[in-house]
Amino acid sequence: MAEDIEKQYDKIYRYCYFKVKNASVAEDLTQETFLKFLQQNSYRECGKKMEYLYTIARNLCIDSLRTRKELPLEEEVAGKSPMENVELNLSVRQALSMLKEEEQELLLFRYVNDMPVGKIAEFTNQSRFAVYRKTKEALGKLKKQ
Amino acid sequence: MELVFSGVTKKYGDKTVCDNLSMKMTKGVYGLLGANGAGKTTLMRMLAGVLDTTEGTIAYDSFDVKSEDYRNILGYLPQSFGYYPEFKARDFMLYLAALKGLEKKEARERTKELLALVSLEKEARQKIRTFSGGMKQRLGIAQAMLNDPKVLILDEPTAGLDPKERIRFRNLISRLGNDRIVLLSTHIVSDVEQIADTILVMKDGRFICKGNREELAGEMTGKVWECQTDETEAEKICASHSVTNIRKEEEKVLLRVVSDRKPHLEAVCVKGTLEDLYLYYFSSANPMDTDML
Amino acid sequence: MKRKLRNGIREAFEPPKSPGKEAFLRNIWQPTLDYRGFLLSQLHYIRKRVWILSFLFVMYSLLFLLKQTEGSCSYESVWIIGAMLPFLALTAVSETIKSGWWGMQELELSCRYSLNQVIFARLLFIGSGNLITLTVILVLTEKTLSAGFFRTGLYLLTPYLLTCALCLILSGRVRGREGRYGYAVTAAGVSAANSLLRYLEHSVYQPDYLIFWLFSVGISAGIIVYRLHCMKKEMEARSWNLYLAE
Numbered sequence: 001m002a003e004d005i006e007k008q009y010d011k012i013y014r015y016c017y018f019k020v021k022n023a024s025v026a027e028d029l030t031q032e033t034f035l036k037f038l039q040q041n042s043y044r045e046c047g048k049k050m051e052y053l054y055t056i057a058r059n060l061c062i063d064s065l066r067t068r069k070e071l072p073l074e075e076e077v078a079g080k081s082p083m084e085n086v087e088l089n090l091s092v093r094q095a096l097s098m099l100k101e102e103e104q105e106l107l108l109f110r111y112v113n114d115m116p117v118g119k120i121a122e123f124t125n126q127s128r129f130a131v132y133r134k135t136k137e138a139l140g141k142l143k144k145q
Numbered sequence: 146m147e148l149v150f151s152g153v154t155k156k157y158g159d160k161t162v163c164d165n166l167s168m169k170m171t172k173g174v175y176g177l178l179g180a181n182g183a184g185k186t187t188l189m190r191m192l193a194g195v196l197d198t199t200e201g202t203i204a205y206d207s208f209d210v211k212s213e214d215y216r217n218i219l220g221y222l223p224q225s226f227g228y229y230p231e232f233k234a235r236d237f238m239l240y241l242a243a244l245k246g247l248e249k250k251e252a253r254e255r256t257k258e259l260l261a262l263v264s265l266e267k268e269a270r271q272k273i274r275t276f277s278g279g280m281k282q283r284l285g286i287a288q289a290m291l292n293d294p295k296v297l298i299l300d301e302p303t304a305g306l307d308p309k310e311r312i313r314f315r316n317l318i319s320r321l322g323n324d325r326i327v328l329l330s331t332h333i334v335s336d337v338e339q340i341a342d343t344i345l346v347m348k349d350g351r352f353i354c355k356g357n358r359e360e361l362a363g364e365m366t367g368k369v370w371e372c373q374t375d376e377t378e379a380e381k382i383c384a385s386h387s388v389t390n391i392r393k394e395e396e397k398v399l400l401r402v403v404s405d406r407k408p409h410l411e412a413v414c415v416k417g418t419l420e421d422l423y424l425y426y427f428s429s430a431n432p433m434d435t436d437m438l
Numbered sequence: 439m440k441r442k443l444r445n446g447i448r449e450a451f452e453p454p455k456s457p458g459k460e461a462f463l464r465n466i467w468q469p470t471l472d473y474r475g476f477l478l479s480q481l482h483y484i485r486k487r488v489w490i491l492s493f494l495f496v497m498y499s500l501l502f503l504l505k506q507t508e509g510s511c512s513y514e515s516v517w518i519i520g521a522m523l524p525f526l527a528l529t530a531v532s533e534t535i536k537s538g539w540w541g542m543q544e545l546e547l548s549c550r551y552s553l554n555q556v557i558f559a560r561l562l563f564i565g566s567g568n569l570i571t572l573t574v575i576l577v578l579t580e581k582t583l584s585a586g587f588f589r590t591g592l593y594l595l596t597p598y599l600l601t602c603a604l605c606l607i608l609s610g611r612v613r614g615r616e617g618r619y620g621y622a623v624t625a626a627g628v629s630a631a632n633s634l635l636r637y638l639e640h641s642v643y644q645p646d647y648l649i650f651w652l653f654s655v656g657i658s659a660g661i662i663v664y665r666l667h668c669m670k671k672e673m674e675a676r677s678w679n680l681y682l683a684e
Contacts, residue, residue, distance in 0.1 A: 251470075
């Protein structure tokens with residue numbers, strides 16, 4: 001089933017924001033990703049759309065980071081959340097920031113963007129086993145905090 | 146966003162209906178002006194991918210004009226169209242929406258929106274066979290926009306519309322031209338004068354001039370004259386020249402004449418308009434051309 | 439994994455709102471109905487008369503069967519039902535090619551799912567429907583005839599396929615809605631010819647003449663396939679010979 005394009009947008013935007021840490025840059029990159037995709041592919045839904053989108057997004061983010069080295073990192077704005085979870089969420093954020101970027105990315109893919117493990121493996125160019133292992137490690141580190 | 150055609154020719158046996166037409170179109174409104182039988186509809190059909198070319202290529206960005214990708218971003222209003230006999234306005238829209246690839250929910254929403262846009266929301270559940278010509282035409286315009294097309298091709302879209310409807314239509318097209326390529330064909334100069342950014346004048350299957358309103362009017366420099374004479378002189382001039390306007394003022398007659406040479410000793414050269422250009426090229430054509438004034 | 443932790447992670451990665459999102463998504467919106475969905479949507483637009491007629495014919499065959507006394511080897515059912523089938527064929531063909539009759543062909547040609555695919559969808563549903571109808575009628579009729587399915591099938595298929603073939607030939611030559619009287623006349627003609635067979639009942643329906651029926655079915659089927667192929671080619675080439683409206 002073709003995924004809702006809004007959800008696809010959200011996923012790519014989340015990924016770009018994670019990479020560049022700046023909302024308006026992330027938005028530009030997200031939109032550019034979609035435009036590039038549409039230019040190179042028929043509008044029709046193909047099975048690998050998300051893969052292509054992520055690949056395009058990754059390349060755009062890398063280029064962007066290279067050319068915008070001096071861009072100040074934004075203050076991470078906490079979203080609204082129920083009172084009792086605020087403390088937990090703050091500590092999660094802190095713990096996350098302690099992890100390696102690779103580990104953070106894995107957690108993003110696996111638990112927020114709902115990317116299947118096989119696809120994560122393909123995209124990050126490692127085996128499924130490695131993905132499982134690293135994810136577990138990352139989670140372990142998080143839990144300790 | 147570019148629709149490019151080059152060397153486009155259409156022949157039926159010995160007869161050449163369209164002869165080596167080329168153009169590059171980007172965002173904006175294009176008016177295709179020409180008398181009936183000039184080859185406008187044939188060109189429109191080829192650009193809509195509905196008719197094969199004899200020679201030449203047509204492409205939108207990387208899409209070939211016969212591809213599903215192209216039809217996906219195309220909106221087309223043919224010169225004449227029918228409807229299945231039992232159809233009501235809403236049925237017609239929903240039927241075409243499915244053919245244009247809209248899901249049911251989207252189709253219902255767009256239908257409602259578009260019928261309101263062309264002021265047919267009250268008639269949505271009325272049978273099309275009860276519609277007037279103008280209403281049917283508005284319905285045709287509505288269906289052309291169902292898939293939010295990037296290329297909108299409208300063949301004689303103002304036919305059958307009353308003056309008020311025509312003005313509304315012009316406003317609509319002006320707005321639409323901001324984000325897409327709109328090509329409309331007509332033999333009515335005023336339609337195109339107000340809203341087209343670029344005007345293409347077509348005669349006998351060829352483009353005889355292309356440009357915006359000012360450029361085309363500029364072509365008429367030195368060819369448009371005004372003079373004031375008595376009735377007998379006026380009649381002589383009318384018989385031998387193309388007269389675009391006649392006005393009686395007391396005993397004198399004011400004439401506006403289109404001619405390469407001065408039609409009368411007292412004639413004064415004036416600035417030309419698109420109407421003048423049209424008459425200059427089409428004066429020997431159908432008497433119906435007087436429609437355009 | 440604990441839900442709280444998962445929510446925490448989710449929240450941690452959540453970026454600030456993207457203000458340009460709505461406008462952008464509106465701008466790149468594309469129609470999303472897939473081919474399967476399109477095919478299904480076309481079922482609704484096939485007029486009820488096709489199904490009603492099929493149903494009536496099946497009912498009639500059933501009644502005939504019930505009326506018949508066991509073992510009476512009359513060919514009455516065959517030539518009567520054979521005389522009715524041309525009208526089933528008529529409805530099928532006219533429903534399939536109605537785009538040209540009602541002036542919708544130019545609009546349909548310009549849509550994403552083009553005229554070709556619309557006609558295919560119609561052929562699919564009407565063809566399947568007719569196939570089922572014919573099979574049921576065949577089974578019922580065979581029981582009154584006891585001539586075997588093959589022979590009975592040929593006797594029934596001939597008027598049906600012949601009408602289809604002739605109508606399709608006609609569609610290549612006659613344009614516009616006025617032509618539909620020609621189709622009706624064709625169907626009536628085949629029907630009448632079939633009815634006349636009652637007078638030849640004792641010869642034409644005998645096994646010795648089987649070759650005649652086989653031949654008819656073969657030729658008709660061939661013509662149908664050929665005409666459909668031509669129509670498809672014309673539409674693909676957009677040569678406008680198919681529904682020349684000018």
